[in-house]
Amino acid sequence: MALLEVRGLVKRFGGLVAVNDVDLDVEAGEIRGIIGPNGAGKTTLFNLISGALKPTSGTIKFDGKIISGKKPSHIARAGLVRTFQRNAMFPTYSVLDNVMLARHTRINENLFKAVLGTDRKDEERNLRRAREIIEFLDLSEFADELAQNLSHGHQRILGIANALAVEPKLIMLDEPVAGMNPTETAMVTDHLRRLRDEWNMTVILVEHDMRTVMETCDYISVLNFGEKLMEGDPGQVSRDPRVIEAYLGSEEIDL
Amino acid sequence: MFVNWKTWLFLIAVLAVAGAAPFMVRAYSTEVLILFMINLILVCSYRIPTMTGDWSLSHVVMMGVGAYATALLSKWWDLSILLTVPLSAVVAAVVGLILVTPLIRTKGFGFFIASFALGEFVRLTWVKFRDPFGGPRGMIGIPSGELGGIDFFEPVPYYFFVLVFVFFSLLVMYRIDRSRIGRTFKAIYTDAELAESVGIDVPHYRALAFATGAFFAGIAGSLLAHRLGAVDPKNFDVTTMVYLIIWIVVGGTSTFWGPIFGLTVMTFVFEWSRPLLEWRPLLFGGILIFFLVFLPGGLESLFGKLRERFFTRKPLGKGSAGSSGT
Numbered sequence: 001m002a003l004l005e006v007r008g009l010v011k012r013f014g015g016l017v018a019v020n021d022v023d024l025d026v027e028a029g030e031i032r033g034i035i036g037p038n039g040a041g042k043t044t045l046f047n048l049i050s051g052a053l054k055p056t057s058g059t060i061k062f063d064g065k066i067i068s069g070k071k072p073s074h075i076a077r078a079g080l081v082r083t084f085q086r087n088a089m090f091p092t093y094s095v096l097d098n099v100m101l102a103r104h105t106r107i108n109e110n111l112f113k114a115v116l117g118t119d120r121k122d123e124e125r126n127l128r129r130a131r132e133i134i135e136f137l138d139l140s141e142f143a144d145e146l147a148q149n150l151s152h153g154h155q156r157i158l159g160i161a162n163a164l165a166v167e168p169k170l171i172m173l174d175e176p177v178a179g180m181n182p183t184e185t186a187m188v189t190d191h192l193r194r195l196r197d198e199w200n201m202t203v204i205l206v207e208h209d210m211r212t213v214m215e216t217c218d219y220i221s222v223l224n225f226g227e228k229l230m231e232g233d234p235g236q237v238s239r240d241p242r243v244i245e246a247y248l249g250s251e252e253i254d255l
Numbered sequence: 256m257f258v259n260w261k262t263w264l265f266l267i268a269v270l271a272v273a274g275a276a277p278f279m280v281r282a283y284s285t286e287v288l289i290l291f292m293i294n295l296i297l298v299c300s301y302r303i304p305t306m307t308g309d310w311s312l313s314h315v316v317m318m319g320v321g322a323y324a325t326a327l328l329s330k331w332w333d334l335s336i337l338l339t340v341p342l343s344a345v346v347a348a349v350v351g352l353i354l355v356t357p358l359i360r361t362k363g364f365g366f367f368i369a370s371f372a373l374g375e376f377v378r379l380t381w382v383k384f385r386d387p388f389g390g391p392r393g394m395i396g397i398p399s400g401e402l403g404g405i406d407f408f409e410p411v412p413y414y415f416f417v418l419v420f421v422f423f424s425l426l427v428m429y430r431i432d433r434s435r436i437g438r439t440f441k442a443i444y445t446d447a448e449l450a451e452s453v454g455i456d457v458p459h460y461r462a463l464a465f466a467t468g469a470f471f472a473g474i475a476g477s478l479l480a481h482r483l484g485a486v487d488p489k490n491f492d493v494t495t496m497v498y499l500i501i502w503i504v505v506g507g508t509s510t511f512w513g514p515i516f517g518l519t520v521m522t523f524v525f526e527w528s529r530p531l532l533e534w535r536p537l538l539f540g541g542i543l544i545f546f547l548v549f550l551p552g553g554l555e556s557l558f559g560k561l562r563e564r565f566f567t568r569k570p571l572g573k574g575s576a577g578s579s580g581t
Contacts, residue, residue: 050452071451071456072451072452073457076452076453081453082452084448084449088448088452089449104442105454110436111431111436113434116430162449165453166453166454
């Protein structure tokens with residue numbers, strides 16, 4: 001059984017069918033790319049899976065449980081966490097505090113604990129783990145720096161750190177290397193591979209940058225006009241005439 | 256250890272001043288001090304929902320719920336003041352929870368207006384139903400309460416009774432501010448979408464913040480009802496709400512101390528401007544506009560700016576803050 005199973009997913013906005021009857025199976029431990037020309041429905045699919053949008057019909061099953069129609073916070077607690085296309089973070093907090101804030105799900109907080117201060121033990125454990133996550137993503141030297149003072153590239157990596165703080169089984173990244181220079185891009189793709197190899201994480205990558213997708217992903221699903229055009233490994237996808245045709249006129253496949 | 260020592264010293268100093276205060280001033284000023292203490296709970300409790308970014312226009316009505324609950328509890332069952340105050344707080348929290356359930360579907364300005372509408376709904380219920388709420392004239396004859404033979408009609412004993420509630424209310428609210436829940440509230444304010452994505456159930460926490468605020472507003476309302484001996488629906492209308500907003504705008508909301516500064520300063524302004532009478536709303540309006548335009552962060556931001564200018568701490572290093580002082 002796949003970790004993430006999407007069956008017959010449909011999303012209509014009025015008369016527009018943004019996502020039409022999409023099936024998707026993502027196995028545990030793989031890096032899956034989702035690509036497609038502009039307007040293919042990638043972001044809609046992404047928002048449907050993460051719970052930001054509710055599907056018109058179809059089901060999404062994660063880790064054996066149906067998550068379609070649930071709230072994003074519920075889905076995050078189930079172990080599926082997303083990042084954002086924008087630089088989403090808590091800008092006036094330090095890098096370490098960002099990750100600590102994002103570890104919300106790891107603590108059973110309530111008002112009485114808060115007032116009595118009995119949550120300190122949990123917080124110490126959280127702090128250790130937060131430092132580990134920051135270390136893993138090479139952000140240690142900025143641990144005490146305010147998030148808003150980081151460079152664009154590091155802010156995007158902090159977005160990934162915040163997602164990892166939830167201790168997910170699957171992390172969905174929305175264009176993680178958008179606006180990055182080649183060095184930063186290489187850094188991120190390296191992190192993603194290490195996430196899969198060392199932390200056994202499953203990754204879904206929605207990305208415009210073809211080079212990143214081809215180099216990083218084990219398997220790629222191609223969307224076009226809201227439907228799944230094909231699936232395959234990077235070699236198959238880049239050779240497939242349908243994919244090339246879909247991209248012609250909108251965007252060149254840049255290899 | 257060192258921090259603890261300082262904190263203790265601070266607490267003892269505050270309690271010593273608060274304990275000595277009623278003996279240093281005239282009887283009238285003791286009444287002012289009691290009102291100040293009650294308002295202190297109110298203004299600090301108002302900050303709790305604002306931590307999540309929810310500016311409500313019904314907070315004073317929540318205080319009114321506490322006051323009316325006290326009036327009814329005293330009238331029906333003749334309960335001791337030790338019971339009416341906490342029970343009224345619970346009633347206010349429950350009413351707050353009911354009101355916030357539809358409110359969390361709105362945010363920002365929508366929340367502001369919707370909370371006003373729901374608050375007026377509650378307030379007009381008091382005006383409309385002569386039985387049991389006394390209608391437009393409100394209710395009278397609420398006992399001032401007594402404890403162990405001490406009559407709280409006398410201002411000084413009641414002052415100390417209020418002081419105990421203020422102390423514990425502020426202590427709990429301070430703990431909430433410093434705890435993970437406080438940080439969760441602030442995270443929602445900073446970026447609700449991101450907060451939701453990392454597993455924070457945003458509507459749940461917004462409702463929790465609102466109900467917690469209502470709970471403490473209920474304590475304030477109950478203490479007020481016992482002092483005045485009467486409740487009047489006009490006391491909880493939007494005019495009072497505007498005063499509350501002025502306090503909190505003058506002080507600022509980003510730290511626990513902001514609203515306290517704001518209330519302290521504005522209480523002095525209020526008392527000193529008594530001779531101005533009908534000009535007072537104009538003065539207060541002017542102050543509100545002045546702060547919104549020139550010091551949107553409130554007085555607390557002034558302290559931050561001064562500290563950055565004169566005691567620039569090491570981690571700030573490049574000091575991007577100093578320039579904003581002028």
